[in-house]
Amino acid sequence: MSRIRDIANLFSANTDAATDAEVTAAISAHNTSANGHVKRGNTASRPASPSAGDVYANTQTGLIEMYTSSGWSSIGVIPNAVTIGTSSDIGTNIAYGSGSVSVPFTEGAVAGTTYTATSSPGSITGSASSSPITVSGLTQGTAYTFSVVATNSYGNSVASSASNSVTPTSVPQAPTITSVTNIGGVSGGAISVAISSNATGGKSITSYTVTSSPGNITATGTSPVTVTGLTNGTSYTFTAVATNENGNSISSSASSSITPSVGTSSVDYLVVAGGGGGGSINGGGGAGGYRTATSFAITPGTSLTITVGAGGNRGYNGGGTGGHAVPSNGSNSVFSTITSLGGGSGGHRDDNGSVKEVQSGGSGGGGRQPVGTPTPSTLGGSGTAGQGNNGGSAASNAGGGGGGGAGAVGGNASGTTGGAGGAGTASSITGSSITYAGGGGGAGTATAGASSSGGGGVGSRLNNPTQVAASGTTNLGGGGGGGGYSGDVAAGAGSGGSGVVIIAYSNSYPAPYLISAGLTYDTPSRAGYRVYRFTAGTGTIQF
Numbered sequence: 001m002s003r004i005r006d007i008a009n010l011f012s013a014n015t016d017a018a019t020d021a022e023v024t025a026a027i028s029a030h031n032t033s034a035n036g037h038v039k040r041g042n043t044a045s046r047p048a049s050p051s052a053g054d055v056y057a058n059t060q061t062g063l064i065e066m067y068t069s070s071g072w073s074s075i076g077v078i079p080n081a082v083t084i085g086t087s088s089d090i091g092t093n094i095a096y097g098s099g100s101v102s103v104p105f106t107e108g109a110v111a112g113t114t115y116t117a118t119s120s121p122g123s124i125t126g127s128a129s130s131s132p133i134t135v136s137g138l139t140q141g142t143a144y145t146f147s148v149v150a151t152n153s154y155g156n157s158v159a160s161s162a163s164n165s166v167t168p169t170s171v172p173q174a175p176t177i178t179s180v181t182n183i184g185g186v187s188g189g190a191i192s193v194a195i196s197s198n199a200t201g202g203k204s205i206t207s208y209t210v211t212s213s214p215g216n217i218t219a220t221g222t223s224p225v226t227v228t229g230l231t232n233g234t235s236y237t238f239t240a241v242a243t244n245e246n247g248n249s250i251s252s253s254a255s256s257s258i259t260p261s262v263g264t265s266s267v268d269y270l271v272v273a274g275g276g277g278g279g280s281i282n283g284g285g286g287a288g289g290y291r292t293a294t295s296f297a298i299t300p301g302t303s304l305t306i307t308v309g310a311g312g313n314r315g316y317n318g319g320g321t322g323g324h325a326v327p328s329n330g331s332n333s334v335f336s337t338i339t340s341l342g343g344g345s346g347g348h349r350d351d352n353g354s355v356k357e358v359q360s361g362g363s364g365g366g367g368r369q370p371v372g373t374p375t376p377s378t379l380g381g382s383g384t385a386g387q388g389n390n391g392g393s394a395a396s397n398a399g400g401g402g403g404g405g406a407g408a409v410g411g412n413a414s415g416t417t418g419g420a421g422g423a424g425t426a427s428s429i430t431g432s433s434i435t436y437a438g439g440g441g442g443a444g445t446a447t448a449g450a451s452s453s454g455g456g457g458v459g460s461r462l463n464n465p466t467q468v469a470a471s472g473t474t475n476l477g478g479g480g481g482g483g484g485y486s487g488d489v490a491a492g493a494g495s496g497g498s499g500v501v502i503i504a505y506s507n508s509y510p511a512p513y514l515i516s517a518g519l520t521y522d523t524p525s526r527a528g529y530r531v532y533r534f535t536a537g538t539g540t541i542q543f
Contacts, residue, residue, distance in 0.1 A: 046072060061109050068153070070113035071129065079150035079157040080108025082115065087146055087163040090134065091170060091246040096201050099138035099168025103146045105131045105160065112150030112157065119144045120162065138168045140202050169202030172242040172249040180238060180258045181224075182510035189230040189260030190513070195223040195240050195252075203244035212236045213254065230260045263300040263543030264509035269293060269338060270429045270502040272436045273362050273387075274330030275403075275456070275472040276343035277312035278480035278493030281369045282400030283346030283380065284421050284440030284449055284459055285312060285472065285479030288330045288499045289362025289387030290406035291340045292427060298336065303540040306519055309333040309340070309499040311472055314480050315348040315356070316492020325492075326356045327365075330477070333499040343496055344381040344391065346403060346440065346482050358401075363388030366401030366410050366419055366442040366449075366482060370394065380410055388437065392419035400442030400459060402449045403479035410439045411449060418444030418482060424454015429502050430533060431526030440472060440479030440494060449482065457481035457494035472497025475535050501534040503541075514542040 039047065040057035047054060050067040055075075058065050063074040085104030094100050103117040103126070117133040118125050121144070126135035138144060143165045150157040181192040193210045209220045210227055213236065219227040230236060237254040273288030288309060298304060315327035330342030344361030347368025357376060358365045364381025380391025380401045392401030392410035399413025405422030413419045421439030428434075438454025448467055451458035455478025457470035471494035472478030483493030507530045515521065515532070516539030524531045532541075 063110065068113070072111070073113055073152045074110050076154060077110050078155040079112035079152050080110045081157045082107050082148050082150050082160050084148055084160040084163045085131070087166045089166055089168050091168070091203070093247045094170040096170045096173045096199065096249060097140070098136060099140045099170055100134055100136040101138060101144065101146065101166050101168050103133045103135060103148060103163060105148045107150060108157065113152045115148055115150050117146045117148045119146055140168055140170055143167045167202065169246055171247040172197065172201045172205055172244050173199040174250045174252045175208060175240050175242040177238060177240055177252055177255040180255045182258060182260055183226065183513050189232040189262065190226055190228045191230060191236065191238070191258055191260055192224045192226050193238050193240065193255065195225065197242055201244055201246060203246055205242050205244055207243045209241045209243065210238050212238055232260050232262055235259045261510065263513060264298070264505040265300060266295045266297050267503045267505040268429055269296050269335050270427050270500070271333050271335045271338050271340045272477035272499040273333040273340040273342045274309035274311040274499045275440065275477050275479040275496030276329050276345040276359060276361055276365050277314040277327035277496050278440050278457065278459065278469055278482040279327050279346035279348030279356065279365065279368050279400070280315040280317040280483045280493055281349045281371060282418065282443035282459070282482040282484060283348070283358055283366030283368045283391065283394060284400065284403035284410060284419070284442045284456065284482040285327065285346045285494070285496050286343035286361050286363035286365045286381060286383065286391050286403040286410070287388055287405045287422065287424060287437035287439050287454060287456060287479050288333065288343045288477030288496070289340030289384055290425055290437040290477070291338055291387055292429070298543060300543050303542045304336040305334055305540055306501050306534050307332065307334040307538045308501055308534050308536050309342055311496030311498045312342060312345050312480070314471065314483070314493040314495040315345070316483055327480070327493060329359050329361050330496040330499065333501055335501050335503065340387055340499065341384050343388070343403065343477065343479050346391070346400065346442070346479070346493065347376070347394065358391060363404030363406065363422060363437065363439055363479070364391035364410070365479070366391040366403045366439070367394035368400055369398050370396055380404065389422050391439065392442065394442065398445035400444065400449065400482040402442045402452070403439030403456060405439040405452050405454055405456060406437035407454070413442055413444065413449070416444050416446035418442035418447065418449030418459040420450040421452030421456035421479060423452050424456070424476070424478065429504050430524040430531055431529070436500070437477045438479070440481045443469065443482035443484045451481065452478070454478055455497045460484045469494040471495040474498050475500040498536070502531065504529045504531045512541050512543055514540070516540045
């Protein structure tokens with residue numbers, strides 16, 4: 001003590017040791033866990049920094065607790081059962097083939113030091129010292145429920161009730177690259193990478209990311225993915241990563257190697273326009289213009305126009321029963337700067353007074369019967385140099401001239417016999433020899449003008465509805481046959497055949513980078529060549 005006490009005073013009845021400050025402090029210092037004294041309070045009032053072996057009287061639970069390396073544990077009491085929560089798929093960034101689920105719970109009044117969740121089916125477990133528990137190594141696509149057991153040094157609680165059902169997911173399995181294709185036509189080269197998905201990890205694939213080697217040039221999209229900005233002449237391989245809402249797969253195996261190149265710089269072409277319609281009295285329609293060349297220079301990356309010309313309308317004279325119509329020229333066909341002119345329509349007249357003199361075009365239409373005032377010329381129409389030939393002349397006694405063809409002039413009528421259509425010209429640009437752009441035959445009183453090679457239509461016999469004119473053949477550009485004065489619409493002239501645009505080039509170059517949706521086409525087989533035959537529409541192509 002800091003002062004000397006009077007011994008008599010110390011033992012006097014008037015002295016209260018409990019109120020002496022120094023005595024009180026000494027008692028307080030002695031009252032510690034280390035000296036066997038126990039602190040008390042509710043759960044929230046446990047010591048903030050306990051040491052192993054500290055004892056606490058929990059007035060909230062009515063139990064004595066000891067602090068161990070695993071936390072506070074009730075002495076001599078096993079834990080209460082936990083209350084299971086709503087389990088959920090983790091999914092995000094979980095590797096394919098290893099599903100994981102989070103299992104939450106609420107501990108009971110007597111807590112455990114560890115908690116173990118067990119799956120059903122499979123009895124796969126996961127443990128934690130607090131909620132939630134992660135259970136890994138689950139099978140994707142399998143539905144699981146979970147129960148939780150609390151454990152302390154005195155034993156295990158009873159199992160909780162089963163959780164809700166959860167089906168684990170993950171990132172996708174690595175995809176497979178199925179093909180790499182040189183599409184050229186853009187600056188720096190371009191490759192189209194086709195990809196197929198494998199297992200999706202339980203979530204839909206949203207995109208693929210393709211990476212080049214060398215260069216690590218990437219592109220993302222749905223299959224096929226176009227990778228641009230590559231160096232022409234450099235060999236590349238590619239890998240792909242699949243992505244779903246959980247994340248990215250590991251990379252696929254590398255593709256086969258491919259070297260991007262600019263699209264072809266020249267093509268062979270055949271451009272045939274639509275054939276002209278035949279006249280009612282009575283010239284055959286001229287063939288559509290025919291133009292062809294090899295090694296036509298183009299600039300890769302430039303859009304080139306393509307138009308496939310339609311055939312011209314037919315003329316007919318229905319008298320009082322079926323109406324009247326005058327024929328029309330065929331429509332032009334176009335490839336880039338190359339234009340083939342539509343075939344000229346055949347000479348025409350009907351009893352409605354409609355007169356259309358023979359027309360010029362790619363090939364000229366055939367002349368008509370000299371009926372009417374003033375008396376018309378019987379000469380055929382003119383063809384265009386480098387595209388077709390003139391139409392034939394009509395005879396004064398009812399024979400119509402044949403339409404001109406790409407390979408020959410139209411036949412002149414002879415008396416009552418119509419002139420034959422002019423022959424077409426053969427081309428093997430598709431790999432097979434096909435004759436295009438023949439003229440339509442003229443009508444005759446006694447004998448119709450013959451059809452021509454190249455799709456031209458045969459003419460009719462005048463006033464003979466059993467021998468009607470034929471139309472030009474579709475996509476050959478032939479002229480329609482001339483029609484007779486029959487008083488029957490069905491026995492009128494023939495329509496012109498539609499044209500065609502065909503291009504071909506070495507198959508060492510890639511397919512076109514773009515063909516617009518406005519074009520209809522097919523791809524005939526020709527050894528060593530890529531061939532594109534456009535049969536209808538207007539649009540563009542880009543190499």
